[in-house]
Amino acid sequence: MSRIIYINGAYQPYEKASLHVEDRATLFADSVYEVIEIKEGKQVDSEAHLKRLCYSMSELSIEPDFSIRTLPFIIKEVIRRNRVKNGYVYLQISRGRAARDFIFPDPATTPTSLIIFARSKNPDILNDKARRGIKVITHPDIRWKRPDIKSTALIASVLARQAAKDSGADEAWLYNDKGFVTEGAASNAWIIDKNQHLITHPATSEILKGITRDGVMRLAKEFNLTYQQRPFTLEEAKQASEAFITAATNLVMPVTHIDDCPINNGQPGPVAQKLRSKFHEFAQLTA
Numbered sequence: 001m002s003r004i005i006y007i008n009g010a011y012q013p014y015e016k017a018s019l020h021v022e023d024r025a026t027l028f029a030d031s032v033y034e035v036i037e038i039k040e041g042k043q044v045d046s047e048a049h050l051k052r053l054c055y056s057m058s059e060l061s062i063e064p065d066f067s068i069r070t071l072p073f074i075i076k077e078v079i080r081r082n083r084v085k086n087g088y089v090y091l092q093i094s095r096g097r098a099a100r101d102f103i104f105p106d107p108a109t110t111p112t113s114l115i116i117f118a119r120s121k122n123p124d125i126l127n128d129k130a131r132r133g134i135k136v137i138t139h140p141d142i143r144w145k146r147p148d149i150k151s152t153a154l155i156a157s158v159l160a161r162q163a164a165k166d167s168g169a170d171e172a173w174l175y176n177d178k179g180f181v182t183e184g185a186a187s188n189a190w191i192i193d194k195n196q197h198l199i200t201h202p203a204t205s206e207i208l209k210g211i212t213r214d215g216v217m218r219l220a221k222e223f224n225l226t227y228q229q230r231p232f233t234l235e236e237a238k239q240a241s242e243a244f245i246t247a248a249t250n251l252v253m254p255v256t257h258i259d260d261c262p263i264n265n266g267q268p269g270p271v272a273q274k275l276r277s278k279f280h281e282f283a284q285l286t287a
């Protein structure tokens with residue numbers, strides 16, 4: 001079956017779906033996006049993702065020329081047409097197509113561009129990976145100063161992820177000028193200290209406020225685990241009793257090594273594994 005992509009009002013075959021060269025997503029990364037997990041045909045926490053999409057657009061003064069309320073229907077249709085049972089859906093909204101100019105085009109004459117596609121992913125592969133845990137490297141955080149906006153200006157994250165891959169790791173933990181870990185290249189970073197406190201960077205403008213991160217906080221309350229939102233150093237991370245990352249594409253993924261330094265015994269930790277196994281029970285699943 002050929003893949004179908006929604007682009008600006010039409011469901012297009014994969015080969016035909018393309019953005020104009022002068023779309024502002026192409027020229028300026030003047031666009032925002034979301035990635036929503038699909039679990040057994042259901043969207044995971046999609047309301048929260050769409051809310052964050054609105055936040056990203058409003059911070060960049062992107063005014064969509066369609067109602068956000070139509071998005072759940074289009075998303076559902078994209079999932080249906082692509083027969084995705086497990087995987088993810090990707091949404092991107094750009095300020096639209098206009099002659100190249102740094103100044104915003106007139107929203108009255110420039111419709112925003114909307115792209116939605118969905119991809120299948122075999123959950124067994126990810127679950128196997130979670131049983132082994134992943135390695136992360138550390139990398140300077142050279143991103144722009146507003147990663148709280150989920151914009152497609154991702155080159156710094158691309159470079160960090162590539163550096164991780166080149167070192168045989170799966171993710172890069174980014175550290176700021178003060179030596180604190182902000183987050184992963186495409187995930188939030190967590191540690192658990194010797195007192196079993198979960199620790200993650202506060203949701204300031206230095207990180208993306210992950211939807212999976214919020215889910216873990218809900219779970220922590222459910223299981224009477226304490227969590228702290230505070231910056232932590234690389235040194236603290238290497239001394240932690242557990243470490244993990246969270247993202248819609250990874251859920252809760254145990255981290256066993258940071259820069260080749262084993263975390264505790266170098267095995268996935270029990271708390272991270274429990275959070276992973278219980279995650280969907282406490283998430284919002286939308287048919």
Ligand code: PDD
Nearest residue numbers: 035185186187188208210211212247248
């Ligand atoms: N990225 N931090 C960054 C920088 C991210 O790119 C992501 C997710 C997260 C986790 O957010 P959430 O839990 O809402 O997925 C944190 C997505 C998956 C991506 O870009 O593919």
